[in-house]
Amino acid sequence: VATDRVMGERRRRRPTRTGQVLSVDLIMRTCLRLIAQHGAEALSMRRLGAALGADATAIYRYFGNKDELLLAVADELIAQSLAQFEATGDWLADLRRMALLMYRTNLANPQVAILSASRVTGREHEIRAVETLLGILRGAGFDDATAVRYYHSFVDLVLSYSALDAAAQVLGPAQAEAAVSAWHGTYGKLPPEEYPNIAASTAELLSSMPDSSFRTTLDLFLSALAATR
C-alpha cells in the first residue's frame, strides 16, 4: 500500500493504441504544446486525445473535466513566471519585472490566461507567488494592510489585463479583421464637426489602438504606488 503511494509514478499503465503511456504531466505538456502550436481554438478534448495518441476520453482518468485540466495548467504557468524571476532588492523594479513576466507567460498561453484570470487555485505555485509579492511590498516599507491592498490591486491589474489582451489575441481572423476595419474604416472617417476630439486624434488613435496599453497602465500604476510610499 505504501509502495503504491511512494512509487505512484511507476505504476504500470497500459499504453495507448499508439504506445504512449499517459500521465498528468504528459497531458499537461501536450496541452500546452497544442495551444502554442495550433492556437487556442485547437484545444478540444478530442484534439488533445489525438495529439496524445489516445482516445479523448482517456484524459478523464487524470482530470475530472476540461476545466480542472486548465486550472492545473494555469498553476504551471505561474511556476514558469516565477522560475524567471530573481529579486534585486529594488522593490519597484521587482514589481515591474514580475508583472511583465506574468503578462508575457499568460499571453503565450491565452486560452489558459482567459480561463484562470479570476480563479484562485490555492495550488503550490500560486501560493509562492503570493508570498513573493507580499514580501516585495512589505520589504518596500508598506504596512501590512497597505501591502495587502496593493498586492490585490497589482495582481488583479496584471491578471485582468492578461485576460483582456489574451482574448483579443485569440479572436478568429474574421473578428480581428473586423477590429482593424472598425478603426480604419469607421473611426478614421468620422466627420470632424460631429466628432472633433476623434478627428483631432485620428492618426494617434489608429496607430495606438491595435497595441496593448498594458505597459502604459502598469507604469502609471507603479508610479502611483511609489508616490504613496
Place this chain on the structure above:
Amino acid sequence: VATDRVMGERRRRRPTRTGQVLSVDLIMRTCLRLIAQHGAEALSMRRLGAALGADATAIYRYFGNKDELLLAVADELIAQSLAQFEATGDWLADLRRMALLMYRTNLANPQVAILSASRVTGREHEIRAVETLLGILRGAGFDDATAVRYYHSFVDLVLSYSALDAAAQVLGPAQAEAAVSAWHGTYGKLPPEEYPNIAASTAELLSSMPDSSFRTTLDLFLSALAATR
C-alpha cells in the same frame, strides 16, 4: 424603392411559426433577457431562436453571425452607461464617474461584459464614448498623443477589470465555494516559517481578497494621471 428605405421599420415581415414578428431590436432584447436569466452559457443561436418562437436560422436574416449579434448587444450596454453620464468640467471627477458607470453597467450584465470586453464594435454608442473620453482628456490639457495613450489605458483598465470581476461573480456555486476554501482553508493555515509574509498578513488577506480591488486601482491610476498633467 425610397419608401422601402425610409419605412424600413414597417416593411411587412412574415410572422414566425408562433406569430412573433422578428426585428433587430426584438432579437437584441431577447438576447439580453436570455443572458440575464440563464447565463452566457445558455446563449446559443438555437435557444435564442426558441425564445423568439422562431427557427434558429431565421436570426441570420438580421445578424450575419453570432459574433455580430453580441457586438450589437455590447454597444447597447455602452449606451446605458453614457445615458447616466453628465460632464461637470472637473476632468478627474468626470473620468472617475465614467469609470464607475461603465463598471457598474458591466457588472449588472456580467455575461455580456465578459464576452465584449476585448471587442471593438465601431458602432454608434461606442464612438460617442470615445469622443466623450477623448474630450475630457484633451480638455484637461493633455496633448493629443498623450490623451490617446491615457484614453487607451483608461478604457482597457475599466473593461478588463469589469470582465475580471464579472467572471468572478458568475462562477458556479461549486467554484465560488472552492475560492472561499482556498483562502480560508489553504492560505489561512500555512506554516509561518515557510510563508512569513502571508502569515503576517493573513487577517488582511482573508478580509480583502473576496472584495474587488477596482476602486483602489482606479484611484491609484487617476492619481498618476493627475501627477503627470
Place this chain on the structure above:
DNA sequence: ACCTGAACACCGTTCAAGT
C-alpha cells in the same frame, strides 16, 4: 421576402465493453 428544416462538421462528457 422571409422562414424552415435538414444537413454538415464539430463540441464535452458518460458508460458499458474490451483487454
Place this chain on the structure above:
DNA sequence: ACCTGAACACCGTTCAAGT
C-alpha cells in the same frame, strides 16, 4: 487497471425548399 468507442445531447452555420 486502464483504454476504447459508441452514444448522448449539444454547438454554429449553410442552403435548398417551402410559403
